Amino acid sequence: MDGEEIAGLLQAHSERVITSGKRQIYISRANVWTTALRQFKRPWFAENCDMLYVTFASDEQGGEEDAADLGGPRREFFRLLVKAIFQDSGAFEGTPTGCTPRLNILHLQNGEYRTIGRMMSTIIVQGGEPPAFLSPHVVDYIVSGDILQVDVTPDNIGDPELRQNLVKVQHATTQEDLEDAVSCCDSWRFQVEGLPLVVTMTNRDVFVKNAALYHALLHRQSCLDQLANGLSYYGVLSLLRENPSLRVLLELPEEDKDLTADFVAGVLKPSYSVLGSNRRPREELTVVKFWEFLQCVENKELRGTFGDRTLTEDEEAFLKTLSPSHILAFATGSSKVPAIGFHPSPKLTFVHDEHKHLPVAHTCVNELQLFVNAATAADDDEFNYYLLVALMNGSVFSTI
Incomplete structure (x- = not known):
């Protein structure tokens, strides 16, 4: 299957298995694994098939962030949860071919591998980035259910x-x-x-x-069986076994390339004013500057665009890690295109306001809002700097 066929199959499956209500879930960005595990282990939560409704606790402000979940917070939560599963849970270890369960008696007794399987199923069905970090031999066992059919090296x-x-x-x-x-x-x-x-x-x-x-495999088969059992949540295990090509949702790709600037530019489609409007030329100039920003990020040339501008230590450090996928994550909550696709399609929109400059992301509708005014249109580094600041402070400049 190609990506479009996989997205169509998952969309149809999701419509069948997700019930019409909503499940409230509260998450701390500073403690994603701990707070997510508490929720997913609750029996009523595990038996429920409603869509998640995510609220992040704002550690900086000491309260809840003012953001309703219409899709963006949920996608951001799934992105953070995938990272937490493979880095913070203590349930996996790395191999040259991908991640494999680490035998942990306490995790096994507490059913945490089963819980992780439920998390993965939820991520796949509810439109998150695929948790594609498992070694092929682990996916072989999950898909086949027969340890003797797995080729191990x-x-x-x-x-x-x-x-x-x-x-x-x-x-x-x-x-x-x-x-x-x-x-x-x-x-x-x-x-x-x-x-x-x-x-x-x-x-x-x-x-x-x-x-x-x-x-x-044999040494950790009980962990794998729990994981597979958890993947039966939302019918994902059956779906995988009926459609083995869906293994790409779980398996670490042979070459995991970061998103390119051109790809992100193609995903974020500009929503221009009508042709002939006196606003249209300024919007097109803003888009060109945005595309140039993406190219500079990809080529690690962004620092050079700031000339003699003094950046803070945090800004300098952030520049070194910035990639085009950060921009997609800022706009949508997801650093990759979910296997189920984006709904609605991501877009760039424009606000003509002389008093606002920092871009704003509306992650629930997958929208990156750019302000068009004399400052952002100037032939200097202001546009790039405003975008850099917004990306650094994503939780502040991402709203409903």
Whole structure:
């Protein structure tokens, strides 16, 4: 399936499984994992299929942010939740091919892998960025349900030393080298029933394959089963097994490219005044400046546009991390196009006001609002600086 077919399939599935009510959920941006876990573990929450209605607690202001969730806060929450699942939950570890569950007895006893599966299902069905960070062997097991159908290699193992030792066994060219490599595995290999006790050049590949299967899958199969069980929420597991090409929603892509400036410019369509209006030329100039800003961000040239302007330490640091995906996230709450697509389509709009300068994002309607006036139209760095400040303070300049 191509992206359009996947979006259509998910849209139809979402309409079938999401019920008509809403579920209020309160989230702290400073503690996304902790606050999300508290909500998703509640039994009534897990049994409910209503659309999430997200309210962020503003740590800076000591209260709730004044933003109703018509889609933007929910997309932002999903983006932050995907990051929290794989970085903050303690439930996953990295491998050269993607993330795999880390065996954690306490997580298992508390059903946290199941809860994470429910989170992933919710993200997929309710229009978030796909949680596509899992190693292919994990997705193989989820989609097939059969551990013997999964092709596992040492690269699917998280422990670097264990992985390196198996690679040495795999690439040994003489019996002496093989024996030396196998001796590095003595601390665990005799505890794994079924592995060859004496490893030779003849059975070496069987040893490596089965040892990798044990460490990458069998050793943590209970975690994987809980995760798959959680993915049955909203019928996502059945959907994956009926349409294996949907594995792209979970699997780390071989080459995860950042969004380009041209792509973001194409997504954010200008909503101009009518042709012939005296406002139209200034709006077109603003769009050109916006496109130039995107190109400078992509090419890491933005700092040079500020000339002798003195930037704060925070602004200098932010410049180094800024990418075109930040601009999309500012406008929509999502740094990637959700698998289900954007609804409504993102756009640039213009406000002709001489007294306002900092761009504003209306994430619920996927709209980036640019102010058109003498300051933003001037042939200097003011437009770029206003946009930089707005991006740095996204929670302040993103509204309903």
